[in-house]
Amino acid sequence: MLHVAEAARVSVATVSALINGTATVSPELSQRIEQAIRDIGYKRNAIARSLKMGTTRTIGLTVPHITNPFFTDVVSVIQQAFDRAGYAVMLCCTDEDLNTQDDQIRLLLDRMVDGLIVARVGDGAILKRIVDDANVPVVLLDRICKGIDTDAVVLDNQRAVFDAITYLINLGHRRIGYITGTSDISPMHDRMAGYREALHAAGLPIAEELIRFGNFHEIDGYNETMQMLSSHDRPSAIFSANNPMVIGTMKAIRDIGLSCPEDISVACFDDFPWSDVFQPQLTTVAQPVQAIGEQAANLLLDRLAGNRDAPPRKLLLKGRLMIRNSCRPLGAIAQSVSA
Amino acid sequence: MLHVAEAARVSVATVSALINGTATVSPELSQRIEQAIRDIGYKRNAIARSLKMGTTRTIGLTVPHITNPFFTDVVSVIQQAFDRAGYAVMLCCTDEDLNTQDDQIRLLLDRMVDGLIVARVGDGAILKRIVDDANVPVVLLDRICKGIDTDAVVLDNQRAVFDAITYLINLGHRRIGYITGTSDISPMHDRMAGYREALHAAGLPIAEELIRFGNFHEIDGYNETMQMLSSHDRPSAIFSANNPMVIGTMKAIRDIGLSCPEDISVACFDDFPWSDVFQPQLTTVAQPVQAIGEQAANLLLDRLAGNRDAPPRKLLLKGRLMIRNSCRPLGAIAQSVSA
DNA sequence: AACGCTAATCTAAACGTTTCGATCATGTCA
DNA sequence: TGACATGATCGAAACGTTTAGATTAGCGTT
Numbered sequence: 065m066l067h068v069a070e071a072a073r074v075s076v077a078t079v080s081a082l083i084n085g086t087a088t089v090s091p092e093l094s095q096r097i098e099q100a101i102r103d104i105g106y107k108r109n110a111i112a113r114s115l116k117m118g119t120t121r122t123i124g125l126t127v128p129h130i131t132n133p134f135f136t137d138v139v140s141v142i143q144q145a146f147d148r149a150g151y152a153v154m155l156c157c158t159d160e161d162l163n164t165q166d167d168q169i170r171l172l173l174d175r176m177v178d179g180l181i182v183a184r185v186g187d188g189a190i191l192k193r194i195v196d197d198a199n200v201p202v203v204l205l206d207r208i209c210k211g212i213d214t215d216a217v218v219l220d221n222q223r224a225v226f227d228a229i230t231y232l233i234n235l236g237h238r239r240i241g242y243i244t245g246t247s248d249i250s251p252m253h254d255r256m257a258g259y260r261e262a263l264h265a266a267g268l269p270i271a272e273e274l275i276r277f278g279n280f281h282e283i284d285g286y287n288e289t290m291q292m293l294s295s296h297d298r299p300s301a302i303f304s305a306n307n308p309m310v311i312g313t314m315k316a317i318r319d320i321g322l323s324c325p326e327d328i329s330v331a332c333f334d335d336f337p338w339s340d341v342f343q344p345q346l347t348t349v350a351q352p353v354q355a356i357g358e359q360a361a362n363l364l365l366d367r368l369a370g371n372r373d374a375p376p377r378k379l380l381l382k383g384r385l386m387i388r389n390s391c392r393p394l395g396a397i398a399q400s401v402s403a
Numbered sequence: 404m405l406h407v408a409e410a411a412r413v414s415v416a417t418v419s420a421l422i423n424g425t426a427t428v429s430p431e432l433s434q435r436i437e438q439a440i441r442d443i444g445y446k447r448n449a450i451a452r453s454l455k456m457g458t459t460r461t462i463g464l465t466v467p468h469i470t471n472p473f474f475t476d477v478v479s480v481i482q483q484a485f486d487r488a489g490y491a492v493m494l495c496c497t498d499e500d501l502n503t504q505d506d507q508i509r510l511l512l513d514r515m516v517d518g519l520i521v522a523r524v525g526d527g528a529i530l531k532r533i534v535d536d537a538n539v540p541v542v543l544l545d546r547i548c549k550g551i552d553t554d555a556v557v558l559d560n561q562r563a564v565f566d567a568i569t570y571l572i573n574l575g576h577r578r579i580g581y582i583t584g585t586s587d588i589s590p591m592h593d594r595m596a597g598y599r600e601a602l603h604a605a606g607l608p609i610a611e612e613l614i615r616f617g618n619f620h621e622i623d624g625y626n627e628t629m630q631m632l633s634s635h636d637r638p639s640a641i642f643s644a645n646n647p648m649v650i651g652t653m654k655a656i657r658d659i660g661l662s663c664p665e666d667i668s669v670a671c672f673d674d675f676p677w678s679d680v681f682q683p684q685l686t687t688v689a690q691p692v693q694a695i696g697e698q699a700a701n702l703l704l705d706r707l708a709g710n711r712d713a714p715p716r717k718l719l720l721k722g723r724l725m726i727r728n729s730c731r732p733l734g735a736i737a738q739s740v741s742a
Numbered sequence: 743a744a745c746g747c748t749a750a751t752c753t754a755a756a757c758g759t760t761t762c763g764a765t766c767a768t769g770t771c772a
Numbered sequence: 773t774g775a776c777a778t779g780a781t782c783g784a785a786a787c788g789t790t791t792a793g794a795t796t797a798g799c800g801t802t
Contacts, residue, residue, distance in 0.1 A: 065758065075782045080760060087761095090780065105536055110513040111459065112758035114450045115787050122493070122514070130469075130479045131676075140469045143496055147503075152510055154461070155494040157482055164486075171491055174449040175461070197444055282676070314680040337470075337621070341653040342681030404788065414752045419790060426791095429750065451788035454757050 065108070071100035083108065114176065123179045123364065124172030126156040126165060127205075128280070132308055134334045134351060135183065138205065141357025142181060149365055151178075160280055162186035166194065173198040179364045181205050186248060188212050201367035205360050208250045208378075215363040217356055217379040221251045224349045224383030225258030225303070226265075228331055231347075231385060232301045233266045236394030237329065241292045241299035243309055245280045255305045255333065274299055278309055285312025293320050293328070300328060300394055307334035310346070329391035345388035352381055404447070410439035422447065453515065462518045462703065463511030465495040465504060466544075467619070471647055473673045473690060474522065477544065480696025481520060488704055490517075499619055501525035505533065512537040518703045520544050525587060527551050540706035544699050547589045547717075554702040556695055556718040560590045563688045563722030564597030564644070565604075567670055570686075570724060571640045572605045575733030576668065580631045580638035582648055584619045594644045594672065613638055617648055624651025632659050632667070639667060639733055646673035649685070668730035684727035691720055 069076040074093055081087040082097050089097070100106070114120040123146060127135040139155065146153050154177060156168035165185045172180065173194065180202045184191055188209035195202050195212065204216035232240050240263070247253045256275070263270050276292060278284025285304055289312060292298060304310035310332035317324050324330050324344050335350035359379050366374075408415040413432055420426040421436050428436070439445070453459040462485060466474040478494065485492050493511055497504035504524045511519065512533065519541045523530055527548035534541050534551065543555035571579050579602070586592045595614070602609050615631060617623025624643055628651060631637060643649035649671035656663050663669050663683050674689035698718050705713075 076759080077761080077782055077784095078780085081781085084760080088780070093781080107509075107513060107537070109454075109515065109758050111450060111453045111515045112787090113760080115448075115454050115757090115789085116759050116761085118787075120450065120514075130482070131475055136470055136475050139494075140496060143469070143494060144498075147495065147507070150510075152493050152495075152514060154491050155478075155482060156486065156491075157479060159483075168486070170446075171489075174446060175459075175491060176448065176450045198446070311677050311680055314677075318680065338650050338653075338675075338677075338681075341650055341657065342677075342683070344681070415789080416752060416754095416791075417750085420751085423790080426751085427749070432751085448788050451757090452790080454759085454787090455789045455791090457757075 065106065067104055068097065068100045068106045071104060072096040118176075119178050120176050121150060122152045122154060122175070122177050123181065123368075124154045124156065124169070124175075124177040125181045126158055126168055126172075127183045128158050128160040128185055129308075130155070130157050132280075132306070132334075133336045134206075134307060134353065137353040138357045138360075141354055142361050145358060145361035145365070149361075151368075158185050160185055162190075166190050169194050173200065179203075179368055181360055181364060183207055184209050184249070201364060201372065203360050203363045203367075206251060206356070213376050215367070215377050217359045217363065217381065218250065219351050219356070219383050220380050221254035221383070222258040222261065224385070225255040225305070225333070226262045227258075227383075227385050228303060228333075228347075228349050229259050229262035230266070231387065232303070232329065232331065232391060233262065233268065235301075235329070235391055237299075237301040237391075238268060238394075239271065239274060239297070239299040239301075241274045241276070241289075241302040242305070243276050243278055243285055243288050243302065243313065244305040245309075246277060252305060259303070278312075280306055280308060282308045282312040282315075285309030286316045287312070289313040289316035290320065293317070293322065298328075301391060302328060302330050304330070304332040307332060307336065325390050325392040331391055335386055339386070340388060344390040346390045347388045348386045349383045350386050351383055355381055404445065406443055407436065407439045407445045410443060411435040457515075458517050459515050460489060461491045461493060461514070461516050462520065462707075463493045463495065463508070463514075463516040464520045465497055465507055465511075466522045467497050467499045467524055468647075469494070469496050471619075471645070471673075472675045473545075473646060473692065476692040477696045477699075480693055481700050484697060484700035484704070488700075490707075497524050499524055501529075505529050508533050512539065518542075518707055520699055520703060522546055523548050523588070540703060540711070542699050542702045542706075545590060545695070552715050554706070554716050556698045556702065556720065557589070558690050558695070558722050559719050560593035560722070561597040561600065563724070564594040564642070564672070565601045566597075566722075566724050567642060567672075567686075567688050568598050568601035569605070570726065571642065571668065571670065571730060572601065572607065574640075574668070574730055576638075576640040576730075577607060577733075578610065578613060578636070578638040578640075580613045580615070580628075580641040581644070582615050582617055582624055582627050582641065582652065583644040584648075585616060591644060598642070617651075619645055619647060621647045621651040621654075624648030625655045626651070628652040628655035629659065632656070632661065637667075640730060641667060641669050643669070643671040646671060646675065664729050664731040670730055674725055678725070679727060683729040685729045686727045687725045688722045689725050690722055694720055 065076050065079055069079050079097055082089045143153050158165035162185055183205040184207050188211045192211040202214045208216050208218055242259050245252045276288035278288050304313050322328055331347040333349045335348040339346045404415050404418055408418050418436055421428045482492050495507040522544040523546050527550045531550040541553045547555050547557055581598050584591045615627035617627050643652050661667055670686040672688045674687040678685045
């Protein structure tokens with residue numbers, strides 16, 4: 065900018081005024097400056113600008129795993145929204161690890177991001193402290209957090225799983241396996257509540273040996289399914305509370321020599337784009353990823369636009385049960401269907 | 404930092420020296436400074452630091468679509484690698500659009516990223532200009548670019564498709580449909596060359612009506628497949644040159660009332676994690692995503708570590724044909740197999 | 743006691759912007 | 773003609789660091 069100013073024989077203040085349109089500059093000087101900018105190939109240094117302005121037009125986004133198709137989609141939507149608004153997004157994947165998450169958030173805050181969208185991991189105490197004293201708007205995504213009272217967009221997880229399990233019950237299933245992630249994050253907690261509520265509403269007992277905890281990965285789904293299916297009193301249906309784990313479930317079913325839905329019915333949380341193309345076509349709970357991403361982006365953009373003091377807004381979106389062919393009717397119900 | 408210095412009754416230079424370990428500071432002052440840092444809750448402002456140092460410890464990463472599982476995986480690997488190295492990554496999705504890409508790269512360069520990993524889109528002329536006068540190391544990912552002579556890691560696409568098509572030919576297929584993206588990017592060009600080479604090597608004619616161009620999306624795969632299958636002389640196998648389009652192909656096959664592999668064989672480029680769980684299990688060309696991501700990250704990290712003048716390094720990785728059950732033997736070959 | 747050496751600390755300039763207030767020419771009005 | 777508003781331009785400080793070079797204090801030598 066200094067060089068431009070010299071070349072155009074004006075002060076840097078004038079160059080800045082022209083570039084930002086913050087003051088009128090005469091046509092003559094404008095012309096000289098623009099020429100100089102072209103000649104020199106000048107590009108404004110956004111870092112210097114950020115330092116002076118106190119804003120980076122960059123936001124931080126952390127998710128547990130970008131390879132989980134739910135997060136892939138949401139990240140994609142959020143990225144597009146901020147791109148449109150002229151913001152850059154720094155992406156971090158916490159790998160479902162608390163320390164990684166804390167480090168990454170600190171990294172983002174060091175870099176003076178203007179805002180944060182966080183699908184948090186683990187207990188919120190440290191996150192809360194970090195976020196509190198960095199004075200930056202935060203929106204919680206997918207997972208709310210007890211200590212942190214801020215904007216959030218989440219699914220009505222309990223209701224969604226309630227519907228799914230009730231569907232299985234109505235098909236005649238009585239022993240329904242449930243594979244979940246560690247329940248220290250809200251969706252897992254709420255989904256489990258939906259499971260229990262559905263069984264309870266139908267007057268069915270809750271068999272604790274059918275509730276299995278994994279660590280969100282395919283391998284966990286595989287292991288837990290293997291164990292369940294090896295028991296002599298195996299379930300007739302399995303619901304997986306997340307998407308990567310259901311792949312493991314399907315592999316376990318295959319490896320153990322059973323087939324779905326003939327021998328065992330399967331449903332899971334989170335839809336994927338190819339779910340109605342391959343067999344079996346999985347029955348899933350679909351989240352409105354587009355809406356989730358857009359709402360999260362909008363909440364943050366609204367704060368960034370200056371609306372700092374509005375009370376925290378919590379958005380609760382509804383899931384949708386996508387019924388396909390991976391669950392089959394059982395017993396009397398099967399009879400009446402085939403009759 | 405000024406506040407810390409005042410609270411500890413030292414100069415800012417001393418504080419800086421302690422924080423960065425660039426000079427020895429006495430135990431006594433160290434203690435006072437550390438105490439002040441804790442009391443005040445001081446965090447270094449990375450923006451100011453970047454301005455002074457001329458480095459942001461941030462890199463830019465642009466891909467066409469993050470929802471394409473190939474790019475999802477590669478992005479994930481790259482993100483992890485830079486995370487380990489203490490770099491942040493700014494992610495942009497160009498949506499396969501040239502102007503979007505140019506805008507985003509400018510955005511990244513404005514923000515003074517230290518380096519760039521680009522899966523480019525369209526013709527490289529503008530990209531070249533942009534990259535030339537920003538003096539930043541660039542590594543090309545998945546797609547090389549005529550004008551730009553820089554580090555790159557790509558697959559041996561021609562060979563990979565040659566192998567896949569040859570496999571189909573050996574199964575007895577003679578009319579093999581080929582669905583590709585616009586061939587102005589290198590992988591599509593090279594894959595097509597592999598297709599033609601394989602047919603040629605087998606002495607088969609090339610039926611131009613079986614070569615269909617889409618725009619990388621599922622819907623394109625759907626439309627092109629529909630057209631191919633509606634012809635009276637339809638192919639016995641279809642190869643899709645990218646992953647999202649094959650979903651469209653499968654949907655078209657389903658909607659038209661055919662089934663795979665009984666009526667039509669299907670194979671495609673890019674593997675996905677669930678490909679051996681659902682039916683049909685697609686035969687695919689798997690890219691070594693882990694290696695691709697790591698190599699790209701390493702090339703860039705090496706440049707960032709100071710190795711600026713080494714000649715451009717081109718890494719050519721090998722694909723792997725994952726044979727599953729979506730392609731069936733035909734004619735005489737089928738006879739001999741079943742005999 | 744004077745000297746030089748080392749280690750610890752500080753002063754101040756620099757990075758590239760934005761912006762406040764000052765300056766200055768020009769035209770308007772009484 | 774003098775006072776004054778207006779519009780264009782500029783000078784300089786500020787944002788929060790890093791760092792080269794200056795300064796100071798402490799110590800061992802001679």
